[in-house]
Amino acid sequence: MGREGGALLDSRLIDDLRRVVGDRWVVCERDSVVDYLLDETPDVVRPQPSSDIVVVKPHSAEEVSEILKVANERRVPVYPVGGRTGLVGGSIPTEPGIIVSMERFKRIEIDEENLMATVGAGVTLGELIEAAERAGLFFPLHPGDEGAFVGGLVATNAGGARAVKYGVMRNYVKGVEVVVPTGEILRLGGRLLKNNTGYNLMHLIIGSEGTLGIITEVTLKLYPRMKHSVTLIAPFSSRRDAIRAVPKILRSGANPLAIEYVELEEILKSAEHLNERWPVEEGFSQLIIILTEVSEDSLYAQAEEIEHLCKESGSGDLVVAEAREEQDRVLRIRSNLYTTLKPDVCDILDIVVPPSMLAELIDIIEELGAEYGAKLPVYGHAGDGNLHAHIMKVNGHAPEYFEELKRKIYEATVKLGGAISGEHGIGETRIKDLKLALSSKEIELMREIKRAFDPNNILNPGKVVGRA
Amino acid sequence: MVKQVPDIERVRFDLETGRLDRSSAEGVTNPFDLNALEVGVQIKERLGGRITAISMGPPKAESTLRDCLARGADRAILLTDRRFAGADTLATSYTLACAIRELGRFDLIVCGEKTLDGDTAQVGPEVAELLGVPHVSYVEEVVAFTHEGITVKSDIGRFHYIYELRYPCLITVTKNVNIPRLPTLRDKILARKARVEVWDAERLSRVAEPDRFGLKGSPTTVVKVFSPLSSGRRGVILEGDAEELADRLLNVLREVGALKMERGNVD
Numbered sequence: 001m002g003r004e005g006g007a008l009l010d011s012r013l014i015d016d017l018r019r020v021v022g023d024r025w026v027v028c029e030r031d032s033v034v035d036y037l038l039d040e041t042p043d044v045v046r047p048q049p050s051s052d053i054v055v056v057k058p059h060s061a062e063e064v065s066e067i068l069k070v071a072n073e074r075r076v077p078v079y080p081v082g083g084r085t086g087l088v089g090g091s092i093p094t095e096p097g098i099i100v101s102m103e104r105f106k107r108i109e110i111d112e113e114n115l116m117a118t119v120g121a122g123v124t125l126g127e128l129i130e131a132a133e134r135a136g137l138f139f140p141l142h143p144g145d146e147g148a149f150v151g152g153l154v155a156t157n158a159g160g161a162r163a164v165k166y167g168v169m170r171n172y173v174k175g176v177e178v179v180v181p182t183g184e185i186l187r188l189g190g191r192l193l194k195n196n197t198g199y200n201l202m203h204l205i206i207g208s209e210g211t212l213g214i215i216t217e218v219t220l221k222l223y224p225r226m227k228h229s230v231t232l233i234a235p236f237s238s239r240r241d242a243i244r245a246v247p248k249i250l251r252s253g254a255n256p257l258a259i260e261y262v263e264l265e266e267i268l269k270s271a272e273h274l275n276e277r278w279p280v281e282e283g284f285s286q287l288i289i290i291l292t293e294v295s296e297d298s299l300y301a302q303a304e305e306i307e308h309l310c311k312e313s314g315s316g317d318l319v320v321a322e323a324r325e326e327q328d329r330v331l332r333i334r335s336n337l338y339t340t341l342k343p344d345v346c347d348i349l350d351i352v353v354p355p356s357m358l359a360e361l362i363d364i365i366e367e368l369g370a371e372y373g374a375k376l377p378v379y380g381h382a383g384d385g386n387l388h389a390h391i392m393k394v395n396g397h398a399p400e401y402f403e404e405l406k407r408k409i410y411e412a413t414v415k416l417g418g419a420i421s422g423e424h425g426i427g428e429t430r431i432k433d434l435k436l437a438l439s440s441k442e443i444e445l446m447r448e449i450k451r452a453f454d455p456n457n458i459l460n461p462g463k464v465v466g467r468a
Numbered sequence: 469m470v471k472q473v474p475d476i477e478r479v480r481f482d483l484e485t486g487r488l489d490r491s492s493a494e495g496v497t498n499p500f501d502l503n504a505l506e507v508g509v510q511i512k513e514r515l516g517g518r519i520t521a522i523s524m525g526p527p528k529a530e531s532t533l534r535d536c537l538a539r540g541a542d543r544a545i546l547l548t549d550r551r552f553a554g555a556d557t558l559a560t561s562y563t564l565a566c567a568i569r570e571l572g573r574f575d576l577i578v579c580g581e582k583t584l585d586g587d588t589a590q591v592g593p594e595v596a597e598l599l600g601v602p603h604v605s606y607v608e609e610v611v612a613f614t615h616e617g618i619t620v621k622s623d624i625g626r627f628h629y630i631y632e633l634r635y636p637c638l639i640t641v642t643k644n645v646n647i648p649r650l651p652t653l654r655d656k657i658l659a660r661k662a663r664v665e666v667w668d669a670e671r672l673s674r675v676a677e678p679d680r681f682g683l684k685g686s687p688t689t690v691v692k693v694f695s696p697l698s699s700g701r702r703g704v705i706l707e708g709d710a711e712e713l714a715d716r717l718l719n720v721l722r723e724v725g726a727l728k729m730e731r732g733n734v735d
Contacts (some may be wrong), residue, residue: 279650307653318653
């Protein structure tokens, strides 16, 4: 097996796991295990994964239950892993233990009557979007990487672009099948649009980042596929002008699927990285606005109103992508922004403020950048007040001011009524910053909840609420 | 010349009959035709001139012509008539060529190399032949253009050719020739209200023989649509005297379907 230490993972444990899932689905070889150890967290802040890891690949909630019972009895840490697209080290196994990969949970059932999809935790975002589309329906949310697993999207309450009109993952989840660390299988919620039966444990599971239970299956709300859709791009000469247009658009009654904020320099690099061309090469800042409507007339009436509001805030001519291929290209280049920056990024922040405060937040970030002589590329989900600010490496390394600058950005965000994470979560990399945003009572309650679910602290230990 | 095609990612394809169910997906502008229009717009930006977009198709193809108007065409003509329906590439080319003749003098016709639904790449060159003008297919780069002519680079697989053509002429372009720009919202909104001229068979009566339109003018018969199975190389060593070998070789070739002796076979 080639393990160092190997104190926890003795051969009896491996045998037990093999009995649960079968020999084929227990992976001990280092070359194969290594693929499961990391996610998309930037290397500067990424926690060091343990090398003493076994990967198991169950395919039913019952198997997950048996694995957790074995682990709970032996007090072995368990790390649920999905598409490994997280950015805060939430799925990185930091202690010797068992990785539970959800890749075999591939069931997809589309309920056209109720406009819902019941899907296994291992279904990817791309597969979900495609399955909904095949049924003539629509899953609007697009948190970025289409390789992300649905289980992970729910566990992290993912957001991303296209969350303005229908909300974030939490707004889609109607039911969750989850296995708690002591092995019981809970089926929370269902294909219901109303449900007030006791405390809502389902919503506690959503966003719990794999610390309260392993999600095996989810039921998600779908929407009818809107026949008409356009993506608009509005160029502005300054950050402030672009951001100023956002509340006006939201107030106008137009109901965009997404309002994204990007800066020309970064979006051009992203396009170049994909060997594509970005369609608007003017301005400093740009808004990308996606509209979907039942009729073409109402779509263009909204587009015209948005054009008027953008121009009032100083934008140049808006361009429009209408063909699906052209809209997909715009979204693909937008989604590739982080991939292009990643090699030089110390950390990607996903701070969030009330949308009306976004311009102020950007100003503060600009000032902090000037104070430290640091380039801080920003883009984000302007319609949600959710901003990605990046602290960059200097000469390939984290600059001395990295932690201090990050703390100042977080403090400014909280002061504006914001939160330190709008969508990526706390994972491992932000535990130390949690106290900037939450009171000690809140953190204490969260730890109590963790203890109630996981008395032996075996599931994703140390994540979100730390090692109390 | 442009065509509305079904959105290829969404359209249903009947594997049994080999037919597209065109009602299963919205119509979009054939993507190669957007490259063709972009060539026209770039020439217009430098040398001036007017761009006319022409399409033959059902009335709903009007939206494709509006798309062309938004992207820089000055005039849009839709050839639509029941008598044009059921056309193969020859009858389609004939109808389009008649319309171009009816329009009068032109310098350059630009088409996409092929359409996503038909995939024949025949209509462009056939129109040029019917109009008696020189033509180059698979243009991947417009090297230069003046008021007198155009220099293009054509990609025919293993070789690239540079051609200098004098107007009037026709080129068909590949996706590599440019990246079509997106229209401004303003132009898109104006195009939604602009006039698309609709021409029927009568409108072409001065220049056309009606029997050459549509199904009547289409000699092509589709016997079967299928995807040929790809097979790797196979070696057979035959030994014996020449006479006998020739017969055996013929048999081998027939067996693998490399030779067919039936008449009227459509390949």
